[in-house]
Structures are given as structure tokens and as C-alpha cells.
Amino acid sequence: MTDMPDTTLTSHPSHDAPADGSDDAMGYYTPGEPLVDRKAPDGPIDERWNTRKFEARLVNPANRRKLSVIIVGTGLAGGSAAATLGEAGYRVKSFCYQDSPRRAHSVAAQGGINAAKNYKEDGDSVHRLFFDTVKGGDYRSRESNVYRLAEVSTSIIDQCVAQGVPFAREYGGLLDNRSFGGVQVSRTFYARGQTGQQLLIGAYQAMERQVHAGTVEEFTRHEMLELVVVDGRARGIIARNMVTGSVETHLADVVVIASGGYGNVFYLSTNAMGSNTTATWRAYRKGAYMANPCYTQIHPTCIPVSGSHQSKLTLMSESLRNDGRIWVPKNQADCTKDPRDIAEKDRDYYLERIYPAFGNLVPRDIASRAAKYVCDEGRGVGPEVEGARRGVYLDFADAMDRLGEPAIREKYGNLFDMYARITGENPYDVPMRIYPAVHYVMGGLWVDYDLQSTIPGLFVTGEANFSDHGANRLGASALMQGLADGYFVLPHTIRDYLSDGPFEVVPEDHPAVVESLAAVEERIRHFMTAKGTRSVDSYHRELGNIMWEYCGMERSEDGLKKAIDLIRTLKDDFYRNVRVLGHDQSLNQSLEKAGRVADFIELGELMCIDALNRRESCGGHFRTESSTEDGEALRHDDLYAYVAAWEFTGDEEPPVLHKEDLVYTAIEMKQRSYK
Amino acid sequence: MKLTLEIWRQEDAASKGAMQTYEIDEVSEDMSFLEMLDVLNEQLNSQGDEPIAFDSDCREGICGMCGLMINGEAHGPEVTTTCQLHMRSFKDGDTITIEPWRASAFPVMKDLCVDRGSLDRMIQQGGYISVNTGSAPEAHSVPVPRDHAVRAFTAAACISCGACVAACPNGSAQLFVGAKITHLGELPQGQPERDQRVVDMVAQHDHEGFGGCTNIGQCTAACPKEIPLDVISQLNKDLRTALRHGL
Known part of the structure; x- marks a missing residue:
């Protein structure tokens, strides 16, 4: 191995954070009061949810039809909540920007959903699922919430089966399970590679049943553009009808945001084209705190970018790493060669080299970062896009020799077909190319144990909130959280809030409503009259490049400060120079995108400030200033075992940082090691 | 490659639409069809022409x-x-009608966007199993034979795109x-x-x-999820049975 290029993961200097706690973000924020979640009951962790359900006040069935609920988003978290609250008898208004609730991006989840059923009798339990989820989140999630998630997971499966979700089954007719995401038990339920689709159809059908029953009214092709807060309570939203362009006021007793994640701040991600932060960002600007916005998950096995035209990235199940071997050429000169002509001795199977114990199965963040490093060195493969080749080989040649092509086809056929369709290459002949991509965000609006934000009457569920995944999400846990929140958690906690209602009727000419409506109309007017020269997409792409470069897999103090400057300049230019054609009183996709990109730009800045403040490597993200001597991620529990919750205080003011300390009583904090 | 595109433009549901011709150059074979339209829209935007409205979201076929x-x-x-x-399914010099x-x-709402609310309204009329949250029995209490589960899944893979209708x-x-x-009839x-x-x-x-079925089979040929034609036989069979039961 003497001809090995001089590359290890220690290419960056290792610094420990100063013992007194650094303050990299000084000047970018104002320190605030500590934040405490007062809703989780004390007592043994396995009794807290039962206690809360009992203590949460009830609403008389006859009163429920007098209480109205707005739900923004119809994915697993929003659709399941709309169905369940409709069944309970509340009056629900459901909003989505798609043309049907069934298209929400939960539909695209491939892998599966975890539940502590222990059907395999392999030692699984609620406690073990809880433990794996907290550990997977690198000890940055709230233990009470995670325990509850594990607890209700089993009911989710019962509910979905009863709805007709066609999970994979064994020959005896019972449900099949598989092991997923590196855990040692088989607790993942799945429906081929389309689990998200099937679960969403279940929630959607349950919701459509309530539309038929008259308890749920659905507003498709409607986008929430503002939150209405009256006397300190969330009382409604301003939404734009995306077909007619009319700006509408919708008022209610309570508002639920279930609008998903903001991964599209990176422009390229595995999110849907329309996935956006506007609902959550508008709530943030109205006083809801945004928690841990810098926590993003980057998935190692996506299809690489093929050109500057690229509009989105496609994930391939990471199960591929079970049989594929990841490599790049040792020598840059070989990067443009046909990989089949590169001799074995000229290949660098870098994960197997650096991590002999785990090899190609190292966790997502490590695999992702290692791919970035080898490509940064100029050893990436595939097409050159904007001056760099960003791809590594995922090679099945050995597996095909060992198991035979039919076995590989049986296991991965659909993934290979998808790859062939997108790239035009046959992965049975030529090694696949993969590269990491943004897939999920763990950060989101801060919520207490009741899933209520810092604005009374504003509840936040699913990926839109921050609560359950800490600094990294375990595979097959996103679907579990979305459905847990919507079916089994929110319906209990929201009743405690609603038991004080119905609240005083808000007239449409209330100053808070008028002000919110005027703000939306002014923003639309600005975009329609800016008469600039650049398209919205061009700004979005530029923002994405900044975020990916400086706030992606690896962050540094200098890089983040530079990113903040670049984003501020971009924001200024965007408002002066954006061009939106067409009319506002009609279907206008450029106008829709302009509003979303405006909010992404502001969110991007806050993400960088959050990342700057967190001078530790943790979960899915790596700070160059915080690594061990051999270049691995180093967490700092002494300094950063807290939730960073940011409060908006004005466009010209720095955000205020509130810290919620994370206390673990049922689990011990440990450092990861994969060498 | 260089292409000529004939595209339907229509201001809104009430207006009359027409085909318009656009030229586009430097299309790479690695682009998806919609990315090609994105590039055209960037071109139109820079020329001061309103971009073409078309729907897409996940862009991964689901x-x-x-x-x-x-x-x-x-x-x-x-x-x-x-x-x-x-x-790569097209070649240099092609004319493509869209x-x-x-x-x-x-109904068309604008350009290439249509209103498919009718599909949701059909689901509202019973395209579900009535089970309130929390009232479900233990998942293993009802075994489902594997071949039934597989057939249910195959039918449930429908993405409601409407290609069958078109x-x-x-x-x-x-x-x-x-x-x-x-999907629902295969399950207990x-x-x-x-x-x-x-x-x-x-x-x-x-x-x-919607019109009636005359067994032409274009629906299943166009279906991106390859829903088999026999689901229509199942539909007819179930309908006959229901009517015999006096419904």
C-alpha cells in the first residue's frame, strides 16, 4: 500500500473547543433566557405519556363541533392529524400546495417504518427503540419525546394494517420485518420500496373519509403565506389560492403546522420541488422559536448531479451498501477512464481502508464526508459539473461474482432499474456512481412535550418540528414520527388547549388580521413590480451552492462567516433584481417560488448562525474545529448538550438564542466510534 | 441536441388555448423531460415571456x-x-408536441396544468376502510395470505396521476x-x-x-406503475356482486 495517496480523514487540523466554551457566533446573536419544557410530567420515563394523557383535559363531544382546527400540510403528520381530529368531531380545515393531499412528499419515502412490536422475538422492546433513537440522534433529542415515540410506534402498525396498508407479509400471512439502518433487531415494516406511499395513502384515505363525513374541508393548491396571531394566540392563516391568485383569510381556534422540512434551502435535495419553509418561517417571524436549524441529514447514496440543469436529486436505498463496494481511483489521471479498465491495484476502497471494522457500512454521515474528501482531492468520477467531478463508484462486481447476477437482480433490481433510467448506464455492467445529498432536516420549530410551539395555539408536527431525532435521524424513523404525531400524540395534547375554547370570534377586520393580510399582499406586490433581470431559480441555485459549500457536511468558523456575508448580499440583490413575470391573480409558479426563496434565504442565514454557534461535531454534521486526533467527529456534551432555540426579534436585529438543556435520566451519554 | 417544441398555452380555464412553437438548443440527453422544460422556462423568463406552467413535485416518479x-x-x-x-429518449432535430x-x-387550469379533483372525489365515496384512529385490533390478529397482500399492493401502487384517463x-x-x-377488496x-x-x-x-370502459387497454399501456387491466374485471365483478346483493 505504499503507493497510496496521502489521504486520510485528518486533512484538517484538530482543535478541541476551548474549555470555557467558545463563542464563535458572538455578534451574530443576542443571548436569551433559558428555555424549559414544562409539559412533560416528572416521574419514571415509561409513565410520563400516560400521565400526560390523563392530565390533559377533555373536550365534551358536543363541544368539539364548535371548535375549529387549521392544519397546514397533508403528509403523514398533517393527513393523519386531519383524519383523527375529524373523526373526533372537530371542524378541520386542511391545506396543501399540491393538487391533492396524497401527493405530499412523505409519499416518496422508500425504506420502511420502525415499530417496537418485537414480532421477531429478537430482543426488541420499547426501551430498545427509544435507546437506538436517542443514540442515533447523538444525544441531542429530548428523551421524554423519544420514549413516547417508541411507545406509540406499535399502535401505528395496528392502525395502518386496519386501514388496508399492504405491508410485506410472510407466507403464513403475518407481517414481515427487516433490519434497517444498521440496528441489530428487525423492527422495520415495509411495503416493497414504497412504504411512504402506502402509509400516506392510508392517511389520505382516512382523511378523505372525513371529507365525505363533513368534518374535514380540504383546500388544495393553497399555500400558507402568513400566520395570524391575535392577542398572543395563533388564530389563523393567510393563504393564497394558487389557481385564482386570491389571498384568503382563514381563522380558527388553533393552528397546526405539518408542512415538512426545509431541505430545499440547499436547492438540490431529495425533497419535492415544492417542499419549502414558508409556513414554518412565517411562524418563526411571528414568534415561534426555531430549534437547531443547522441539523440536516445528508444521505450518502444518491445519484450524482449530471449537469447544471439538475433540478433535484434522487435517493437510492442505502441497503445497496450491504453488497456494493465503494471506491475511487488512486490517481487523478484515472478519473476519466472507464472504471472497468482500472486495475485493482489502482483503486482506493477508501472506506474499507480507513474503517476496516465497518468498511462500506459506516454510518451515513461518515460515508458522506469521506466521499466529499476524496472528491475534494480531485479523485471524484463521473461528469465534470462546474469544474469538479462529484461522484464515487459503488461497485457490485465482487457481489455478482460471489452471489451471481440473478441474486443481485432479485435484491436490488428496482434500484438498478431506477439508476439505469436516470443515468442511462447499466449498473450490472458498469459500477454505479453515487454522491451524498441533503435528505432530511432534524431542525424545525421548537415544541414542548405537547407539540405546542412558543406561540400558544400553534402546534407543529412531523418533520416541521425539531423534537425527536436530535442531531441525526435513524433510518425508518421519519415515517414513524409523522404518524405518531398525527394519529396518537397531537389529538391528545391539542384537546388540553382546546378545552379552554371556543375562543372569542376574531372578526376579519381585526387589526392583526388586516396587518397580516396587508403584509402578504405587499410582498406579492413587491415581487410583481420588482422588474429585475434574474429568475427566481437562479437565486435559489446560488443560495443552494453557498449552503452546500459552507453549511453542508462540513462546517468551519471561517466558512460560516463567509456564508453569512454571501447570503446577506444575495438577499439584497434578490429583492432588487428578481424578475417575476405574469399576473398575481392567476396561477403563477414564478411568484410561488419567489415567496419560498425569499424565506429560504433568511432561513439559510439563521442555519449558518446556528452552525457557527455549535462548535462541535455531532450527529450528521462536522465542525472542522472539533475532531479527535485521528480526524473523527468530536462531540462536546459539556458545552452543547442543549437545544438551540432561536427567537426572531426583527429584520435588523440579531436573533435571540434560548438554550434548553438536555437532561438524560433513562440513558447514559456516550461517544460514537466506528474504527 | 436541438429541438422544436409545440406546446399548449392557455391563460386560464375560461380562455381558449392554442399550440405555440418554441426552439430549444443544447439539450443534454441526461436531462429529464421536465428539466428540459425548466431550461426553456429560464430562456423564456430572460426574454420577458411568461414561463410555461406545468405541474411536478417529487420528480422521482411517485x-x-x-x-x-x-x-x-x-x-x-x-x-x-x-x-x-x-x-435520451429523443434525438437531435425532433419536434415534440406537449x-x-x-x-x-x-379541465385545464393554465397551460399544461389540469384539475384532477375528480379523482379525490371518487376516493371520498368509499375508497377507504372505515376505522377510527385507536380502534384498530392488534396487527397480527388477522393474517393475510401473501398472494392477496401482493395483489393488494400491486393495485395500491397507483399514483393517481390520471394517465389512464388521458x-x-x-x-x-x-x-x-x-x-x-x-387494493381494498383483496384484504380481509x-x-x-x-x-x-x-x-x-x-x-x-x-x-x-368520465367515460365508460370498452376494453381498449390504452390505460394499462400508459400506466407508469403498470396497474394490470384485470383490476377492471375485478371492478365489474364486484359491481355485479353488489347489485345482486340488492345495492
């Missing part, structure tokens, strides 16, 4: 939001969704309805409402203005 008639074929020449169609879904039950000379949505009838949980479901969904289908 949400069902996209759908265009491409050279007269729903989703174009490959068996996949429009978003998963790539430009139209919205053509069906009276899918491809059908009659504008029928029977493949869509049949897929739901089959779907039995109690089986008769009522098919009667109500078919009534809504006709009410929405």
Missing part, C-alpha cells in the same frame, strides 16, 4: 403530480412518469377505480364495505363525466 401528453402519448414514449422520462391531459373530467379514448377512469376496488379488512364501496365509487365516476 407523487403523481406530473403528467403531460408527449407526442400524443400520456407520459411520453417510455413506461414511466413524465418526470422520469429523460431526453399537451395537457385530455379529458373532460380534467390515454383512454373514452376518458374513462375505470383503471383508477378498479385499482382501489382491488376491506370486506365489510366492499359492496357499498364499488357502487358509490362507480356512481361518482359517472357523475364526474
Whole structure:
């Protein structure tokens, strides 16, 4: 191995954070009061949810039809909540920007959903699922919430089966399970590679049943553009009808945001084209705190970018790493060669080299970062896009020799077909190319144990909130959280809030409503009259490049400060120079995108400030200033075992940082090691 | 490659539309069809022309939001969704016609965007199993034979894109309805409402203005998820049974 290029993961200097706690973000924020979640009951962790359900006040069935609920988003978290609250008898208004609730991006989840059923009798339990989820989140999630998630997971499966979700089954007719995401038990339920689709159809059908029953009214092709807060309570939203362009006021007793994640701040991600932060960002600007916005998950096995035209990235199940071997050429000169002509001795199977114990199965963040490093060195493969080749080989040649092509086809056929369709290459002949991509965000609006934000009457569920995944999400846990929140958690906690209602009727000419409506109309007017020269997409792409470069897999103090400057300049230019054609009183996709990109730009800045403040490597993200001597991620529990919750205080003011300390009583904090 | 595009432009539901011709150059074969339209829209925007409205969301072939008639074929020449169609299926110098879904039950709203609310309204008429949250029995209490589960899944893979309707000379949505009838009818949980479901969904289908099925099979040929034609036989069989039961 003497001809090995001089590359290890220690290419960056290792610094420990100063013992007194650094303050990299000084000047970018104002320190605030500590934040405490007062809703989780004390007592043994396995009794807290039962206690809360009992203590949460009830609403008389006859009163429920007098209480109205707005739900923004119809994915697993929003659709399941709309169905369940409709069944309970509340009056629900459901909003989505798609043309049907069934298209929400939960539909695209491939892998599966975890539940502590222990059907395999392999030692699984609620406690073990809880433990794996907290550990997977690198000890940055709230233990009470995670325990509850594990607890209700089993009911989710019962509910979905009863709805007709066609999970994979064994020959005896019972449900099949598989092991997923590196855990040692088989607790993942799945429906081929389309689990998200099937679960969403279940929630959607349950919701459509309530539309038929008259308890749920659905507003498709409607986008929430503002939150209405009256006397300190969330009382409604301003939404734009995306077909007619009319700006509408919708008022209610309570508002639920279930609008998903903001991964599209990176422009390229595995999110849907329309996935956006506007609902959550508008709530943030109205006083809801945004928690841990810098926590993003980057998935190692996506299809690489093929050109500057690229509009989105496609994930391939990471199960591929079970049989594929990841490599790049040792020598840059070989990067443009046909990989089949590169001799074995000229290949660098870098994960197997650096991590002999785990090899190609190292966790997502490590695999992702290692791919970035080898490509940064100029050893990436595939097409050159904007001056760099960003791809590594995922090679099945050995597996095909060992198991035979039919076995590989049986296991991965659909993934290979998808790859062939997108790239035009046959992965049975030529090694696949993969590269990491943004897939999920763990950060989101801060919520207490009741899933209520810092604005009374504003509840936040699913990926839109921050609560359950800490600094990294375990595979097959996103679907579990979305459905847990919507079916089994929110319906209990929201009743405690609603038991004080119905609240005083808000007239449409209330100053808070008028002000919110005027703000939306002014923003639309600005975009329609800016008469600039650049398209919205061009700004979005530029923002994405900044975020990916400086706030992606690896962050540094200098890089983040530079990113903040670049984003501020971009924001200024965007408002002066954006061009939106067409009319506002009609279907206008450029106008829709302009509003979303405006909010992404502001969110991007806050993400960088959050990342700057967190001078530790943790979960899915790596700070160059915080690594061990051999270049691995180093967490700092002494300094950063807290939730960073940011409060908006004005466009010209720095955000205020509130810290919620994370206390673990049922689990011990440990450092990861994969060498 | 260089292409000529003939694209349907229509201001709104009330306006009359027309085909317009656009030239586009430097199209790479690695682009998806929709990315090619993105590039065209950037070009139009820079020229001061309003971009073409078209629907898409997940762009990975599963949400069902996209759908265009491409050279007269729903989703174009490959068996996949429009978003998963790539430009390598075309060649330099081609002229491509692009139209919205053509069906009276899918009115055009603007350019290439249509209103498919009729599909949701059919689901509202019984395309579900009535089970309130929390009332479900233990998941293992009802075994489901594997072949039933597999057939249910195959039918449940429908993405509600509407290609079956657009491809059908009659504008029928029977493949869509049949897929739901089959999905829920294959499962023990779907039995109690089986008769009522098919009667109500078919009534809504006709009410929405979808046409009847005359066994042409264009629906299944155009279906990006390859829903088999036999779901329509299942639909007819279930309907006969329900009617015999006096519904």
C-alpha cells in the first residue's frame, strides 16, 4: 500500500473547543433566557405519556363541533392529524400546495417504518427503540419525546394494517420485518420500496373519509403565506389560492403546522420541488422559536448531479451498501477512464481502508464526508459539473461474482432499474456512481412535550418540528414520527388547549388580521413590480451552492462567516433584481417560488448562525474545529448538550438564542466510534 | 441536441388555448423531460415571456403530480412518469408536441396544468376502510395470505396521476377505480364495505363525466406503475356482486 495517496480523514487540523466554551457566533446573536419544557410530567420515563394523557383535559363531544382546527400540510403528520381530529368531531380545515393531499412528499419515502412490536422475538422492546433513537440522534433529542415515540410506534402498525396498508407479509400471512439502518433487531415494516406511499395513502384515505363525513374541508393548491396571531394566540392563516391568485383569510381556534422540512434551502435535495419553509418561517417571524436549524441529514447514496440543469436529486436505498463496494481511483489521471479498465491495484476502497471494522457500512454521515474528501482531492468520477467531478463508484462486481447476477437482480433490481433510467448506464455492467445529498432536516420549530410551539395555539408536527431525532435521524424513523404525531400524540395534547375554547370570534377586520393580510399582499406586490433581470431559480441555485459549500457536511468558523456575508448580499440583490413575470391573480409558479426563496434565504442565514454557534461535531454534521486526533467527529456534551432555540426579534436585529438543556435520566451519554 | 417544441398555452380555464412553437438548443440527453422544460422556462423568463406552467413535485416518479401528453402519448414514449422520462429518449432535430391531459373530467387550469379533483372525489365515496384512529385490533390478529397482500399492493401502487384517463379514448377512469376496488377488496379488512364501496365509487365516476370502459387497454399501456387491466374485471365483478346483493 505504499503507493497510496496521502489521504486520510485528518486533512484538517484538530482543535478541541476551548474549555470555557467558545463563542464563535458572538455578534451574530443576542443571548436569551433559558428555555424549559414544562409539559412533560416528572416521574419514571415509561409513565410520563400516560400521565400526560390523563392530565390533559377533555373536550365534551358536543363541544368539539364548535371548535375549529387549521392544519397546514397533508403528509403523514398533517393527513393523519386531519383524519383523527375529524373523526373526533372537530371542524378541520386542511391545506396543501399540491393538487391533492396524497401527493405530499412523505409519499416518496422508500425504506420502511420502525415499530417496537418485537414480532421477531429478537430482543426488541420499547426501551430498545427509544435507546437506538436517542443514540442515533447523538444525544441531542429530548428523551421524554423519544420514549413516547417508541411507545406509540406499535399502535401505528395496528392502525395502518386496519386501514388496508399492504405491508410485506410472510407466507403464513403475518407481517414481515427487516433490519434497517444498521440496528441489530428487525423492527422495520415495509411495503416493497414504497412504504411512504402506502402509509400516506392510508392517511389520505382516512382523511378523505372525513371529507365525505363533513368534518374535514380540504383546500388544495393553497399555500400558507402568513400566520395570524391575535392577542398572543395563533388564530389563523393567510393563504393564497394558487389557481385564482386570491389571498384568503382563514381563522380558527388553533393552528397546526405539518408542512415538512426545509431541505430545499440547499436547492438540490431529495425533497419535492415544492417542499419549502414558508409556513414554518412565517411562524418563526411571528414568534415561534426555531430549534437547531443547522441539523440536516445528508444521505450518502444518491445519484450524482449530471449537469447544471439538475433540478433535484434522487435517493437510492442505502441497503445497496450491504453488497456494493465503494471506491475511487488512486490517481487523478484515472478519473476519466472507464472504471472497468482500472486495475485493482489502482483503486482506493477508501472506506474499507480507513474503517476496516465497518468498511462500506459506516454510518451515513461518515460515508458522506469521506466521499466529499476524496472528491475534494480531485479523485471524484463521473461528469465534470462546474469544474469538479462529484461522484464515487459503488461497485457490485465482487457481489455478482460471489452471489451471481440473478441474486443481485432479485435484491436490488428496482434500484438498478431506477439508476439505469436516470443515468442511462447499466449498473450490472458498469459500477454505479453515487454522491451524498441533503435528505432530511432534524431542525424545525421548537415544541414542548405537547407539540405546542412558543406561540400558544400553534402546534407543529412531523418533520416541521425539531423534537425527536436530535442531531441525526435513524433510518425508518421519519415515517414513524409523522404518524405518531398525527394519529396518537397531537389529538391528545391539542384537546388540553382546546378545552379552554371556543375562543372569542376574531372578526376579519381585526387589526392583526388586516396587518397580516396587508403584509402578504405587499410582498406579492413587491415581487410583481420588482422588474429585475434574474429568475427566481437562479437565486435559489446560488443560495443552494453557498449552503452546500459552507453549511453542508462540513462546517468551519471561517466558512460560516463567509456564508453569512454571501447570503446577506444575495438577499439584497434578490429583492432588487428578481424578475417575476405574469399576473398575481392567476396561477403563477414564478411568484410561488419567489415567496419560498425569499424565506429560504433568511432561513439559510439563521442555519449558518446556528452552525457557527455549535462548535462541535455531532450527529450528521462536522465542525472542522472539533475532531479527535485521528480526524473523527468530536462531540462536546459539556458545552452543547442543549437545544438551540432561536427567537426572531426583527429584520435588523440579531436573533435571540434560548438554550434548553438536555437532561438524560433513562440513558447514559456516550461517544460514537466506528474504527 | 436541438429541438422544436409545440406546446399548449392557455391563460386560464375560461380562455381558449392554442399550440405555440418554441426552439430549444443544447439539450443534454441526461436531462429529464421536465428539466428540459425548466431550461426553456429560464430562456423564456430572460426574454420577458411568461414561463410555461406545468405541474411536478417529487420528480422521482411517485407523487403523481406530473403528467403531460408527449407526442400524443400520456407520459411520453417510455413506461414511466413524465418526470422520469429523460431526453435520451429523443434525438437531435425532433419536434415534440406537449399537451395537457385530455379529458373532460380534467379541465385545464393554465397551460399544461389540469384539475384532477375528480379523482379525490371518487376516493371520498368509499375508497377507504372505515376505522377510527385507536380502534384498530392488534396487527397480527388477522393474517393475510401473501398472494392477496401482493395483489393488494400491486393495485395500491397507483399514483393517481390520471394517465389512464388521458390515454383512454373514452376518458374513462375505470383503471383508477378498479385499482382501489382491488387494493381494498383483496384484504380481509376491506370486506365489510366492499359492496357499498364499488357502487358509490362507480356512481361518482359517472357523475364526474368520465367515460365508460370498452376494453381498449390504452390505460394499462400508459400506466407508469403498470396497474394490470384485470383490476377492471375485478371492478365489474364486484359491481355485479353488489347489485345482486340488492345495492
